[in-house]
Amino acid sequence: MEGAVKKPIKVSIKDLATYPEVYIDSMPITNHLRQWRHTLLNVKCVSLKSILDKVIIDAPSPKDLSRYYLEFIASDNYTIVFSWNEVFNSPTGKHIFLLTEKDARKINEQSDRISMIVSTDFATGRRYLKGLKYIIIKKAD
Structure with a gap:
């Protein structure tokens, strides 16, 4: 994790093994029309929040955290964006997972x-x- 953080951290595949795992029997993957594409089976994963809890965002005050967002960038540059509130202040944040198996x-x-x-x-x-590949924390203008 890099960007607007007090100290960037790097999490490797080996590091993920040190976090508590969650087991999900199956997870259907659907497209934007909610049409089934395939199903992931026997999923083991790590809660993203358990990793992000170690990151300190470089914000002047807690009130400013609502102006921050997280970019998740894949090796092919596919990017997903979450607001700080979506990750840390809503039920969604408890259901963002990094798959380990x-x-x-x-x-x-x-x-x-x-x-x-x-x-x-x-x-x-x-x-x-x-x-x-990367998680970058940024502040909205």
Whole structure:
């Protein structure tokens, strides 16, 4: 994580193994029309919030946090944006996960490496990001 933070942190695949895992039996992936595309089976994942809780945003006051947003950028430059409030001040934040295993394959055996998903989205494919490379925290103008 980099950007508007007091100290950037780097989380590797090896680091993810140190966080508590959540197990999800199956997760359907749907497109923007909510049409089924495929299903992820035997998903093990880490709550993104458990990682972000270690990040200190460089904000002058807590009141300013509502002006911050997080960009999640994949290796192919696909980008997903969340507001600070969406991650830290709503139920959505509790359902953003980094996948450590899916379809009985560990993260280091997968071509898309670190993937991110929001398990409570209606159209899950919209925020199913494969190959997460960076998380950048920025302040809106």
